[in-house]
Amino acid sequence: MQYPRRLAAEALIRIERGGYSNLVLAGLLRDSGLSPRDRAFCSRLVYGVLERRRLLDARLSPFLKKPVDKLDAQVRAALRLGLYQQLYMDGVPNAAAVNESVKLVRALGKSSAAGLVNAVLRRAAGPWQPVFHSEAERLGVTCSVSDEIAALFMDAFGPQAGPLLEACFEPPALTVRVNALRTDPAALAARLKEEGVQAEPAWVPGSLQLYGAGEIAALPAFQQGLFHVQGLASQLAAAALDARPGQRVLDLCAAPGGKSATIAQAMQNTGQLFCCDAAASRLPLIEKLLARLGVTNAQVLRSDAAQPVPELQSMDRVLCDVPCSGLGVLAKKPDIRYKDLSDLPRLIETQRAILACGAEALRPGGRLVYSTCTVNPAENQAVVRGFLAHRRDYKLLPPPFALPEGALDDDGMITFLPGTARMDGFFVACLERLW
Numbered sequence: 001m002q003y004p005r006r007l008a009a010e011a012l013i014r015i016e017r018g019g020y021s022n023l024v025l026a027g028l029l030r031d032s033g034l035s036p037r038d039r040a041f042c043s044r045l046v047y048g049v050l051e052r053r054r055l056l057d058a059r060l061s062p063f064l065k066k067p068v069d070k071l072d073a074q075v076r077a078a079l080r081l082g083l084y085q086q087l088y089m090d091g092v093p094n095a096a097a098v099n100e101s102v103k104l105v106r107a108l109g110k111s112s113a114a115g116l117v118n119a120v121l122r123r124a125a126g127p128w129q130p131v132f133h134s135e136a137e138r139l140g141v142t143c144s145v146s147d148e149i150a151a152l153f154m155d156a157f158g159p160q161a162g163p164l165l166e167a168c169f170e171p172p173a174l175t176v177r178v179n180a181l182r183t184d185p186a187a188l189a190a191r192l193k194e195e196g197v198q199a200e201p202a203w204v205p206g207s208l209q210l211y212g213a214g215e216i217a218a219l220p221a222f223q224q225g226l227f228h229v230q231g232l233a234s235q236l237a238a239a240a241l242d243a244r245p246g247q248r249v250l251d252l253c254a255a256p257g258g259k260s261a262t263i264a265q266a267m268q269n270t271g272q273l274f275c276c277d278a279a280a281s282r283l284p285l286i287e288k289l290l291a292r293l294g295v296t297n298a299q300v301l302r303s304d305a306a307q308p309v310p311e312l313q314s315m316d317r318v319l320c321d322v323p324c325s326g327l328g329v330l331a332k333k334p335d336i337r338y339k340d341l342s343d344l345p346r347l348i349e350t351q352r353a354i355l356a357c358g359a360e361a362l363r364p365g366g367r368l369v370y371s372t373c374t375v376n377p378a379e380n381q382a383v384v385r386g387f388l389a390h391r392r393d394y395k396l397l398p399p400p401f402a403l404p405e406g407a408l409d410d411d412g413m414i415t416f417l418p419g420t421a422r423m424d425g426f427f428v429a430c431l432e433r434l435w
């Protein structure tokens, strides 16, 4: 089992140097020749260490002469991987975790650190009695997020902050949106079975949950555009728009195109769907996805949604799926755990501006959905309430779908907290323009 560990260390080192975790890992695994079991082991190690990094470092630090950040990257990776196996992988005996880490650091060309790795790991997994200076620090270390994120959860959710941050260690269910332009859930489930993947209807209509899927993009059903991978919360946000055949629909922040694709299917490939994004480099992602799924009613445009767009007016539907802090998707994107939030006020300004411009583009009687993948009330309820305070021509609609247990309903604004029905944390508000 040395090779998957070595690959995991290599991935961690490249990610530290600025690589995106999903791309780095996918690239290394693709060329590895590893069995599916070893790939799964390697992925678990990489994502596990990224997720628990702060806690792992806090437990390693007392046994090191210098901060973890100042160690050689190879030594740091071997220590974090070793301690992660000791603490979180029941299938790996403690002694094996230590011995394999010693071998690993040698294989990584740092034989001189073998004694250190051995000595530190023999002690770091023992009893731990940390001293914290604040509740935010305690939650931050034990749940492996920054103090700032811990404090934000404490402000927003009080005593629920801890359990919610714990829930962010549980990955959401792997779900796909069945491409209604080409197939239906029963036919797709049968097809996936033929391709070796178990698929069952998830509770959101038109979706399937997959089990034991390996590399999804390699499946013929994927390549033939029979589905796209999409979380249930995102599918619900797209469904909340209630887009109909023949309508004019504007998706203001569309890349990489997941919700646009689901909306195009609801429109039965008729009418006009405008898929905009400010990031030119992300537009090809939308084009590629829509082409694979056979969407023909969409135009992909570069456009800054925070500025009025006079050409895109009188829409029947507008989706503002705005850029956000991403605090609902910590379980999928571990990098967000340590994200600097100093930019938040500027981000909230952008969210407000996008909602205001989206509202201008909607016709009276039309529907607008404002959504985020964060659970931060300042980016969610506060933005919508601030908007409604000076737009008397808009009103909130009741939730357009049955809410799963645990979802919050705030005058019709819906928050899925992390862990609700195995979904991402997400926010959806549905608004109607009255005149």
Ligand SMILES: C[S@@+](CC[C@H](N)C(=O)[O-])C[C@H]1O[C@@H](n2cnc3c(N)ncnc32)[C@H](O)[C@@H]1O
Pocket (backbone or CB within 6 Å): 234, 252, 253, 254, 255, 256, 257, 258, 259, 260, 276, 277, 278, 279, 282, 303, 304, 305, 306, 321, 322, 323, 324, 350
């Ligand atoms: C949450 S993502 C959208 C996800 C997309 N709706 C989907 O379902 O695949 C937010 C997007 O907003 C884009 N964005 C950020 N600022 C923007 C702006 N001022 N105008 C338009 N798009 C913007 C980002 O490039 C990013 O692609």
